Amino acid sequence: xxxxxxxxxxxxxxxxxxxxxxxxxxxxxxxxxxxxxxxxxxxxxxxxxxxxxxxxxxxxxxxxxxxxxxxxxxxxxxxxxxxxxxxxxxxxxxxxxxxxxxxxxxxxxxxxxxxxxxxxxxxxxxxxxxxxxxxxxxxxxxxxxxxxxxxxxxxxxxxxxxxxxxxxxxxxxxxxxxxxxxxxxxxxxxxxxxxxxxxxxxxxxxxxxxxxxxxxxxxxxxxxxxxxxxxxxxxxxxxxxxxxxxxxxxxxxxxxxxxxxxx
Amino acid sequence: xxxxxxxxxxxxxxxxxxxxxxxxxxxxxxxxxxxxxxxxxxxxxxxxxxxxxxxxxxxxxxxxxxxxxxxxxxxxxxxxxxxxxxxxxxxxxxxxxxxxxxxxxxxxxxxxxxxxxxxxxxxxxxxxxxxxxxxxxxxxxxxxxxxxxxxxxxxxxxxxxxxxxxxxxxxxxxxxxxxxxxxxxxxxxxxxxxxxxxxxxxx
Numbered sequence: 001x002x003x004x005x006x007x008x009x010x011x012x013x014x015x016x017x018x019x020x021x022x023x024x025x026x027x028x029x030x031x032x033x034x035x036x037x038x039x040x041x042x043x044x045x046x047x048x049x050x051x052x053x054x055x056x057x058x059x060x061x062x063x064x065x066x067x068x069x070x071x072x073x074x075x076x077x078x079x080x081x082x083x084x085x086x087x088x089x090x091x092x093x094x095x096x097x098x099x100x101x102x103x104x105x106x107x108x109x110x111x112x113x114x115x116x117x118x119x120x121x122x123x124x125x126x127x128x129x130x131x132x133x134x135x136x137x138x139x140x141x142x143x144x145x146x147x148x149x150x151x152x153x154x155x156x157x158x159x160x161x162x163x164x165x166x167x168x169x170x171x172x173x174x175x176x177x178x179x180x181x182x183x184x185x186x187x188x189x190x191x192x193x194x195x196x197x198x199x200x201x202x203x204x205x206x207x208x209x210x211x212x213x214x215x216x217x218x219x220x221x222x223x224x225x226x227x228x229x230x231x232x233x234x235x236x237x238x239x240x241x242x243x244x245x246x247x248x249x250x251x252x253x254x255x256x257x258x259x260x261x262x263x
Numbered sequence: 264x265x266x267x268x269x270x271x272x273x274x275x276x277x278x279x280x281x282x283x284x285x286x287x288x289x290x291x292x293x294x295x296x297x298x299x300x301x302x303x304x305x306x307x308x309x310x311x312x313x314x315x316x317x318x319x320x321x322x323x324x325x326x327x328x329x330x331x332x333x334x335x336x337x338x339x340x341x342x343x344x345x346x347x348x349x350x351x352x353x354x355x356x357x358x359x360x361x362x363x364x365x366x367x368x369x370x371x372x373x374x375x376x377x378x379x380x381x382x383x384x385x386x387x388x389x390x391x392x393x394x395x396x397x398x399x400x401x402x403x404x405x406x407x408x409x410x411x412x413x414x415x416x417x418x419x420x421x422x423x424x425x426x427x428x429x430x431x432x433x434x435x436x437x438x439x440x441x442x443x444x445x446x447x448x449x450x451x452x453x454x455x456x457x458x459x460x461x462x463x464x465x466x
Contacts, residue, residue, distance in 0.1 A: 056376055081378030091373030095391040105377050154377070164376075 003032035003194045004083075004161035006053060010062035013048050022048040024218045025062070030211075033192040039205040039241075040215035046198045047166050049215070053196065054080045054164060066162065081105055084155030084163040084193070088170045090147045092139035098124075098150055099135040105158040123153040127183060145176035149183070156187070162194040170199070181207055182260050202242055206230075206253035207260050214238050226253065266426075266437035267444065274426070278445050281422035284340075284415055285408045288347035289401065296352050300359025301385065314357055321353035325411045333418055343415035343422075350411060351404040358400020362393025395465045402457035409450045413442070423449070 007030070013023040023045040030036050038046040051057040052064050055076040064071045071079055092101050100107075102123055103116045111119070121131040127149040139147060148168060155163060169177045185208065188195050199205055205212050206226050214221040214229065214237075222234035230250060233239035243249040267274055299317070303310040320328075328350060332342035366389055374384045390397075416424020426442030429435070 054376060056372075077378050077380050079378075080376055085373065085376035087369060087372060087376070089367070089369030089372075091367065091369030091371075093370055093374070093388050094367070095388065104379075108378055108383070151373075 002161060003192050004067050005032050005065075006030040006162060006194060006196070007065040007068075008049070008052070008062070009065065011049065011052055011064060012060040012062055013045070013052060013057055014060045021045075021060070021218050022057075023052075026218075026220055027062075028213060028220065028223060030194060030196065032194055035188055035195045035197060035208060035210045036213060037205040037209035037211070038196065038198045038213050038215055039200070039202065039209075040221075041200055044215040045218040046200075046215050048218075050164050050166055050196055050198050053162070054083045054085060056080075081108055081158060082160055082162075084160040086148075086151050086155045086163070086165040086168045088167040090151040090171075092142075092147055092150060092154070094139050096139075097135065098129075098137045098139070098142070101139065101150060102153045102157055104154060109158055111158075119157060123157055126187065127153050144172045145180065148172055148176075148180060152180075152184070152187070156191065156193065159191075160193065162196070163188070165195065165197045167198055167200070169204070170201070177204075178260070184208065185260055203253070203256065206242075207257050214241065226257075266435070266441035270441075274423075274441055274445050277423050277425055277442075278449060281409070281412055281415075281424075281446065282449060284344065284422055285347070285405065285412050288344050288412075289351065289405055289408060292348040292351040292404070293355055293401065295348065296355035297359055299352065300356040301363065303356060303360035304363035310360060314353070314360065317353035317356055320349060325350060326414065329411075329414050329418060338418050340415075340419045340421060343412065343419045346414075347408050347411060351408055354400050354404040354407065355397075358397050358403075359393065362396030362400075363389050365396065366392050395461055398457060398461045398464060402454060402461065405453050405457065406450050409446060409453060413446055416442070 008026050008028040011023055011026045012021055014021045026045075026049060028036075038049060040046045048057055052059060053066065053071065055071055055074075059072070066074075066079075066083075092098075093104070096104070099117075099120045102120045106116045106119055120135065124131040124134055129146065129149060134146075134150075139150075142150065148171075151168065155165075169180045172180065181204065197208060209226050211223060212226050212229050213223040216237055222229055222238045224232075227250075229238065230242050230244055230253065233242060233244045239245070299313060303313045325346065329342060329346045332346050336342045336345065363385075370388055370392075371384060374388045379387060412422050413424035413427055415422040416426065416428045423442045423446045426438045426445075430438030430440075430442065
């Protein structure tokens with residue numbers, strides 16, 4: 001499927017029973033194949049904004065368009081099957097094997113048994129897990145890193161046009177996180193899937209992003225290419241967050257970003 | 264024990280009708296309790312009211328509950344059947360609600376986010392994982408229902424209660440003992456089978 005363009009137009013979200021907006025009047029365009037990182041502290045609205053794309057969160061006002069179509073016009077179940085979704089807690093289905101987990105969206109889309117099986121093996125190899133060893137494992141028998149890899153494989157199984165990732169690597173240790181980040185870069189550059197990636201980790205944002213969107217209190221502080229954000233922070237908040245002006249950080253961000261892409 | 268050895272087929276036939284009554288009532292009760300339990304799991308605000316009401320019914324002594332339904336339906340199969348269905352609601356609905364509520368939220372979030380419909384989330388993710396807890400609820404309900412179903416001998420002429428109440432009327436202790444022992448054996452056997460199912464499902 002062609003990578004999707006995602007456009008937020010004046011998106012406002014307010015949860016029931018809460019006085020404050022979770023997200024206020026956000027407009028943002030994400031072009032096809034772009035990897036955009038939503039960066040900000042807990043409660044800044046980054047996950048909420050992400051979850052408006054697959055309609056897990058209803059809008060108070062505004063529109064979210066995927067390839068020019070307002071998602072409100074789409075059947076939410078069909079929309080979600082065409083958009084991959086990865087969360088920090090992974091949420092592998094405990095009653096299913098690894099293979100059944102990876103094949104869940106293709107099976108919802110009624111692919112043939114043979115196509116699903118081929119796809120499962122292909123994906124397990126893509127994420128570096130031997131199909132023969134892992135196919136019939138239960139999620140309870142996986143390490144955190146393995147589970148998260150399978151979470152990613154499950155999300156991209158049906159070749160989604162966009163990928164939504166909500167702090168996907170937040171719960172694994174640093175070594176595994178770096179390996180997962182490297183794989184993600186490889187996978188999305190191979191598939192050219194439009195990716196929205198939520199994190200509160202500045203380092204991770206600089207490593208992964210084509211573009212960083214810094215959020216705070218439900219609005220966007222700044223959106224731009226990583227080094228534009230570093231060189232020209234739009235607000236005092238952004239300056240402090242990315243340690244703008246401190247060359248040690250600049251060196252570090254550039255170096256780790258390079259290392260992640262080195263083969 | 265003498266009645267058991269002299270009239271084995273009579274006891275077996277009544278045990279059969281006893282089990283039939285309980286099985287059919289349990290099946291109907293489950294069909295009613297399943298949506299109630301799912302509702303209680305989905306609406307945490309509603310759950311205390313719903314389960315509280317069912318719990319209140321559960322605390323009514325079974326004989327009193329049965330008397331109400333005799334008043335409504337007259338004597339026969341209907342009052343004991345309805346009493347069993349109503350009585351089991353609390354245990355069954357509570358186990359369904361607890362089984363579903365016990366599932367990791369991330370799995371439900373992922374299921375919805377990947378494009379499962381509400382029904383698919385329930386049947387593919389939630390219910391299979393709730394099943395051991397649900398079977399536990401079915402087991403507890405079944406045992407209680409086997410005990411209460413003996414009252415069917417009094418109001419409907421069905422089940423092993425027939426032996427107990429006839430024995431009481433006729434001052435035939437052997438009949439009373441035969442009915443009681445058979446009902447107990449039935450409860451123990453059903454308990455064992457469902458425990459085994461529970462254990463197999465948990466693996």
